[in-house]
Amino acid sequence: MxxxxxxxxxxxxxxxxxxxxxxxxxxxxxxxxxxxxxxxxxxxxxxxxxxxxxxxxxxxxxxxxxxxxxxxxxxxxxxxxxxxxxxxxxxxxxxxxDANTAIDVQRGIMGEIATSINQLAEKLRETRSHRDALLECSPNGIITIDKFGKIILFNPAASSLSGIPPGTALGANYQEIGLPPALVRPLAAALTKQPTDMTKEEIISRPDGNSIAVAISTSSLHDEEETVGALAIIIDLREKRLLEAQVLRANRLAGLGELAAGIAHEIRNPLTAVKGYSQVLDDELELDDPRREYTAVIVKEVNRLDRIVQGLLDFARPSASRFELVNLNQIIEETLVLIAKPAFKHRIELRKEYGEKVLAEVDKDQIKQILLNLFINAGQAIQDQGTIRIVTEQKEEQAVIRIIDSGPGISQAIIDKLFDPFFTTKEEGTGLGLAIAHQLIELHGGKIEIHSRLNAGTEFKLILPLRQGSDLNV
CATH class of the missing domain: 1.10.287 (Helix Hairpins)
Incomplete structure (x- = not known):
């Protein structure tokens, strides 16, 4: 002016x-x-x-x-x-x-045009923001490529599932960045308009060596005349497979529990008779009679069978839980007293990293039983000298106890069977300790996670709800 x-x-x-x-x-x-x-x-x-x-x-x-x-x-x-x-x-x-640019508003008809352009740009920014939020938060991996195979879109879920960083993927050719073959094949078929299955379940191997179950859906992107690219959606099936395994395991254990209860009762009565008569025979033999060694072996083995039978009963019909609000750190201390033997202290260093006042509604006796089993297993896993770390923390509506040993680690094949009844790697083990621990933790509405690497130790992670009756967000 x-x-x-x-x-x-x-x-x-x-x-x-x-x-x-x-x-x-x-x-x-x-x-x-x-x-x-x-x-x-x-x-x-x-x-x-x-x-x-x-x-x-x-x-x-x-x-x-x-x-x-x-x-x-x-x-x-x-x-x-x-x-x-x-x-x-x-x-x-x-x-x-830069979508955030605004045009200086002018007077007259040109000012009206500039205002309209700014309003249109604002709507486009809102649309892009919603799209970006959708892609960022989507639990499914989303990959788009152009007709030359260059990756245009590679959201965080795609990076997490494939194990390839977004910075490595964007702008690169999809066949040259190490994508699993199970993903490369359907993308190539979609680019050439070859017929593909709408959704196909696959096991993909990531660059870090881990394999995960996914469902892959691909389709061609095209305009009116030609194919301009391809789209792949990757759905993580791990949670689904985990739930399926839990349902199958629950059904299997329910039938096994009923069978175990019946067998336990049938076995316990003959065992009682064998033990009683062995003790009678032992009393009638002279003190220096060599046959007393046989009766001692019989009584010892009967006691061992009786422990197995009791374990079967505990597994088949666990006692009712009596929940109360307690400090988990205190329960851990009370459990450690039970294993505080000189031999244990001499070999193993305990490192305690307790959170402040980790309170939860639990059955004290059942949690002690779980912890005792895990502490003993961790100690037995350490052959010579080593450490056991005990970490407690409270996260939102969950209490977490982590028991980490410096032992040789456990292979994935064994981890998959650890909670199965009667599975054991110990010569004198019954294979019921971890099965009962898993059952008790489920009675609390929690779960046990195992993380282990060979020659790098093992971590057992107990996750418990702070209040019984509340949903466990795990």
């Missing part, structure tokens, strides 16, 4: 004013010339003719001044219009690189 006013003022000062002054001076000179002519010719001009002559001269000067003013106004308008158009053009160029 200031520039335009200055321009108009300059035009008047430099152009219009000189013309006006010149016209006045010229008109005065013309009057004198007419008067001189009158005196010379002796024929005076009438006032009417003099006014007509002056009017003609005024019209000429008015036309000249109007033309100059019109040209000046047209120049000013054209300059402003050109400036507004250039600003909008520059703003559109900036928008193509």
């Amino acid at each position: 200031k520039f335009r006013a200055n321009l108009i003022l300059s035009v008047f000062l430099l152009v219009v004013t000189p013309i006006v002054i010149t016209s006045l001076v010229t008109m005065e000179a013309a009057d004198r010339a007419l008067q001189a002519q009158n005196l010379k010719t002796g024929y005076p001009l009438s006032l009417e003719k003099i006014e007509i002559a002056r009017l003609r001269e005024n019209i000429v000067y008015i036309v000249i001044i109007g033309t100059v003013v019109s040209l000046t106004g047209a120049g000013i308008f054209t300059s402003e219009l050109s400036g507004s158009v250039n600003k909008i053009k520059q703003g559109l160029d900036n928008l193509s690189h």
Whole structure:
């Protein structure tokens, strides 16, 4: 606005004013010339003719001044219009690189155009924001490639499932970044419009050596005339497979529990008779009779069978839980007293990393039974010298106990069977300790996770709800 006013003022000062002054001076000179002519010719001009002559001269000067003013106004308008158009053009160029760019709003019709463009850009930003949030938060992996195989989209879930960082994937060819063959094949088929299964379950191997179960769905991306790319959606099936395994295991253990209860009762009665008669025979033998060794072996083995039978009963029909709000750190300390033998202390260093007041509603006796079994197993896993770390913490609505040993680790094949009844790697083990521990932790609405690497130790992670009856978000 200031520039335009200055321009108009300059035009008047430099152009219009000189013309006006010149016209006045010229008109005065013309009057004198007419008067001189009158005196010379002796024929005076009438006032009417003099006014007509002056009017003609005024019209000429008015036309000249109007033309100059019109040209000046047209120049000013054209300059402003050109400036507004250039600003909008520059703003559109900036928008193509940065969606957050706003065009300076101008007056008049160009200002309305700029405002409309800014409103459209705002809607596009909102749409892009929603799209990005959807892709970022989606639990499913989403990959898109163009017709040349270059990866255009690779969301965080795709990175997590494939094990390939997004920075490595974006812009690279999908066949050259180490994607699992089970994913490369359907993408290649989608690019060439070959018929593919709508959704296919696969086991994919990631670069870190781990394998996971996924469902892969692929489709072609095309416009009206040709294929412009391909889309792959990867669905994580680990949770589904875990739930299926839990249901199968629960059904299997339910039948096994009923069978175990019946067998336990049938075995316990003969065992009682065998033990009783062995003790009678032992009492009738002389103190130096070598046959007393046989009766001692019989009693020892009967006691061992009785422990197995009791384990079967505990597994088949665990005692009712009596929940109360307790400090888990205190329960751990009370359990450690039971294994605090000199031999244990000499070989193993305990490292306690307790959270402050980790409180949860649990059955104290059942939690002690679980912890005792895990502490003994951790101690037995350490052959010579080693450490056991005990970490407790409270996370939102969960209490977590982690028991980490420095033993040789456990292979995945063994981990898959650890909670199965009667599975054991110990010569004298019954294979019921961890099965009962798993059952008791489920009675609390929690779960046990195992993380182990060969020659790098094992971690047992107990996850418990803080309150019974609340949902466990694990």
